[in-house]
Amino acid sequence: MNKINRIFKSGINALIRNALLSVATITVITVTVFFISFFYLSNIITREIIDILEDQIDVSIFFKSGVSETDILTLRQELLSQAEVKNAEYISAEENLSRFRDRHLENPVISQSLDELEGNPLGGILNITAHNPEFYSSIVDYINNSPQQSLIFKLNYFESRPLIDKAEGLFSMVKKSALILGAVFVLLSILISYNAVRLAIYSSKKEIEIMRLVGANNWFIRGPFLVQGLIYGILGAILAFLLFIILTASASLRLEGFLPDPGILTYLKNNLWTLISVQFFSGIALAVISSYISIRKYLRV
């Protein structure tokens, strides 16, 4: 216990006495942790936005007028039993007509024409959502080969296929590039951080050698540097967190409208604890591991 107290005291003293170097190192670690958390959160947001956009893509089956609800619901049941299908929303012929009327309330010609017709000219609709845009073509194949195929008036897949294909390619590209760019930036900032810690320890090279020569064992020398690393990491994480909150709050106003609901602050709120854990873990691990590696070569005396 006495030994641990001495190591902590020595580490804290060194940190305070080398205030300028400590501030510089903490700043570099803050920036690194900020980058790590930025790419972590932007990765989550990108995935969630892509999920939302993917949910907005669907295939609609328009049934012929007069097709019974039982037939439509049978096909719905069969589709839902397919692994690729996420959801199949049923809109009855009556609901379809009512929505159609609502959409064209301001067009008296359409309203009058509908009034003059006997019965409902529109059929029911099934809106199919897949777990992944790639699955739509196999779902469409399944529908085309089903016994209810003759009941279908129109399948909008072929009209929206170019859009679906484009979206699919775009999503996969966005996911990949976010990951690669993130990894490169994070790696670069880790290297910069490691070098900052290395420089701080290099400045104590002579002292480390003297400590060895007066009989200190490696842990007694290494300990205070690891304590400094720990404090660098904790302070770096706290500062990165504050910086992140301030910048996200100000960016959320500017990004409103660009990003789909629920907005960047909600993403942040939903992932707050994970973000804090990532920041503290990365800050502390970065500083402590860098210190551990950097000091090693000076302990060979």
Add this chain to the structure above:
Amino acid sequence: MIKFKNVYKIYPGDFLVLDDINLEIEKGEFVSLVGQSGAGKTTLIKLLIREELPSKGKIFWGSEDITKLHHRDLPNLRRRIGMVFQDINLLSQKTVWENISFVMEVAGRENEEIENEIPELLKIVGLEKCGDKFPHQLSGGEKQRVALARALAHQPDILIADEPTGNLDILSTWDVIQLLLKINEFGTTVILATHNKDIINQINKRVVTLDQGRIIRDKEKGKYSL
């Protein structure tokens, strides 16, 4: 107590620094190592504190061959040695008090012991009022006296001083030498490496003379002659 047996040190490029050194030092002796710069004095000391290994030969501390020590056992060896360097080598980020307490802490001494002994050590070297000062606030002579206090804090079996007066003025030089003699009187073995003729001639102790890596003379109560 210490025995160098057929010790050679050859640096890369076939640079022979120590050539067949055979030397015995008894407990409680005061031995001066003399010789011109490059004679091999510092290398001999580096071998003794295991800062370096000999190219050939053995070095015994009692019955233990210290050239065979594992790296992790070096702190134990060095805690038995008090070391005073020419360039002083105080820890610049620590106060005088902390410089001394550091070596006591690494040896696992209790806080109470440290609190009691440091004032005594500072008194021996005449720096009672300098405990809170940092090395850069001291003169060269004061720094070397702190280094002596630090070397004594180990309660070492042997104290090695490598050119301890090399950077000091005459008054500080004699202060340091008087302290070394006093420490030796208490029973600690002292090895002093120097090329200061006046010191050697005044103290009248054993003198081992090195020249081009060889021991060319070893005299009890010797004088400085090359």
